[in-house]
Amino acid sequence: MSQDPPEAGDGPSYPELSLWAGRHPVIAVDAMGGDYAPDEIVAGALTAQRENDVTVLLTGPPARLRPVISRLGAGPELRVVPAEDVVRMDEGALSSFRRPRSSIAVACQLVRRGQASAVVSAGSTGAVVATARHRLLSLPGVPRPGIAVVLPTSPNPTVLIDAGATADPKPEMLLQFGQLGTAYAQIALGIASPKVGLLTIGAEPGKGNILTRRAHELLAAEPPPGAMAINFVGNVEGGDLMDGVVDVIVTDGFTGNVALKTLEGALRFAAGELRGALTGTRTAKVGALLQRRGLRDLNDRLDSESYGGAAMLGMGGTVVIAHGASTARAVASACALAADLSRGGITEKIRQRIGPQPERRFRRRDREPRNPEARNTEAK
């Protein structure tokens, strides 16, 4: 074990951390991830702890976090778990993978050790995904994680999964994403039997590419023995993303990421065009004044800060990834989402939905094996 890095949670500092296992969520917040870290992250975490009945553990260099905490007038109520290394926003997945003392790695370790129930990070998505995949174990029967995001459809929101964790999934993984998305919609949106659709190009079952044609068959078939049934309603197209026709949209991480970013870009474009139209002429300006309230409402609806963030599911713990440009408000929303998912027992729910898996996998999990190559890398 001498090659192992010192791990957060070891030592005498927080012996009570292992007690999170009840319904009271303990959220490990990566205080150093995000464009406005650590100030906005700490402020958001403090708001979440004060307003959401959660305990927050901030991971990062204590010398940098303590002054921020003091300025906010928080003092000992906010706990800091030391993590001296920081993954910069421009670092790729590979470099972050090798940083066991980074604030995001330590946050993941807290979950893996059972000392926190979920992670919140506004770090770069690539780095967070790579670190979480490395530090958290997969759930039995879920070889790849999926990222769930909530689209601001009206009147009901829609969950899109996967928004970018797994770029080249097998058809079977899309079936599992259907289970993850169903569990997420049940807990985060309170929908008892979420309608699940498959994102493809054409409404009929035979339409799509090779991946989605096979995934359609799997989603439409009887569930595997022990797994719970998915309420699969068929194919949806890109144009349906904002229509709220289904509660959960299943897709591969490549298509999901392109679709999500296209959506965001299009709404940004429309808002820009609108601003141009509203301020172009003098009479238009007067009109804009009269409409200010209506436009503000619209803006709030389209504002991603209020959604909470993207939830990486399918591992032995949930990671909520907030936008890199997150302010305190966005971080507080992300913590609230992480708390909701923890209270709802998302990991256990997914385990139940997927059903019992072959003995071998359970044994491997009990032994908590490590990839020896990865350990060597860490020791460098």
Added chain:
Amino acid sequence: MSQDPPEAGDGPSYPELSLWAGRHPVIAVDAMGGDYAPDEIVAGALTAQRENDVTVLLTGPPARLRPVISRLGAGPELRVVPAEDVVRMDEGALSSFRRPRSSIAVACQLVRRGQASAVVSAGSTGAVVATARHRLLSLPGVPRPGIAVVLPTSPNPTVLIDAGATADPKPEMLLQFGQLGTAYAQIALGIASPKVGLLTIGAEPGKGNILTRRAHELLAAEPPPGAMAINFVGNVEGGDLMDGVVDVIVTDGFTGNVALKTLEGALRFAAGELRGALTGTRTAKVGALLQRRGLRDLNDRLDSESYGGAAMLGMGGTVVIAHGASTARAVASACALAADLSRGGITEKIRQRIGPQPERRFRRRDREPRNPEARNTEAK
């Protein structure tokens, strides 16, 4: 040859049709494709012929088209090429494939026989793509066609290719789509050296799925012997679609179709939200009146009717696919686009860009082979 269906263009009716080969475009218009066929199609084709210095050949049942033409006061100036069969809008690709006498099949035959330079259809995309792939030959070195659409980016438009013709392309096909898109942007948008980007998930070369990582290598490498260089500038993401950062965006038909429909859906959603915001309160209504002109301008920018339609490229003739709900104005725009592409010699330009191909393929093309199985199917 007895099994062959009677083909349009045979017989004495239009011996002059073979003379299109100059720069004067002859557009074969599928008069029966589209929700408002044949009335709006005929009206649009007439407008195009009168205003765009093109000759239009309408394909469809003469008994249905003649009265429409008379009502429009056109008479003999609009030519009709008989095609008694009609592919309905709800018919799939497979059924249309087997309909050699359909208006879209006859229109494609006119191009294949050299009697028209391009096809315009507002029929169902699946049916048009399947029929065109079957009736028109591939270009040497371009095993699969790509559909190019122009996105309404500001200030400069962007070409997206492929928007849905080839759902599971090989990486080499994405390289060819780069050539098709470059030729299209040069002719339709007048850009001398179009900047080409690859749609993927992450800006760095190593990002994406297996397909795009390999396609990136091919696009960034020296062109194959004889092929012209592509001005490849790197990866773009979904959020860049509306930013106009590049002139041509290359993607597979699955991702491209999802992205395009997501874009349309998001702009529709934003317009709906806007309408709600603008008419919600009495003061907002007054404001809306004042802004009417600004909003109309915006609406025109977002209105797909003015773009002309999607161009299916990479075959021995261009097919412009107009929206199924096309009105006369949209059909006229599609004819104008088809005429521009014909005048610019798009097929020849693509051939030059791709470069000379192994002798074998040229010979096959000269013999104009037919798939014997397909012929049997036709004879049913």
